[in-house]
Amino acid sequence: MSSNSEIRFRQAIFKDGKFHHWHYWGFVGYQDSFVAPIEIHQQSRNQTYEVKESQQYIGLRCGPVSLGDRIYEGDKVQGYYTKAGYSKVYEVRYSQGAWEPFSGNCDLDHTDRYEVVGDIHQGILKEHLVGSLKE
DSSP, X not given: OOGGGGOEEEEEXXXXXXXXXEEEEEEOSTTOOEEXXXXXXXXXXXXXXXXXXXXXXXXXXXXXXXXXXXXXXXXXXXXXXXXXTEEEEEEOEEETTEEETOXXXXXXXXXXXXXXXXXXXXXXXXXXXXXXXXX
16 A cells, blocks of 8 residues: 555535535545545536535544544544543644644543544534533
């Protein structure tokens, strides 16, 4: 796998005002093939789809590197603080030259584990085992 294999983006596609699917683009194939982004106002078969701005893969995964969810800009990531008995949801964003909440001086560095539980387009999607703060 070459270094280009981790240059990835995604675009949220909405139909009739509701989230419909993700379009993944960049070097997303196993053979370094490049998939292009789609235009913001794509029309197909007399239906208008709203295409949102691209969100970048930040180079991290939740869980084992080969199996875990890729973390993208705009994801909702839940950190579990088992010893303290709570969890907290963070939004992944780029700020001051770093990806928050993974920027080294954040609570997330002190969690027992974390997982992707949703995103800015669909909200929170997964049920939680520990008490959570839904935004």
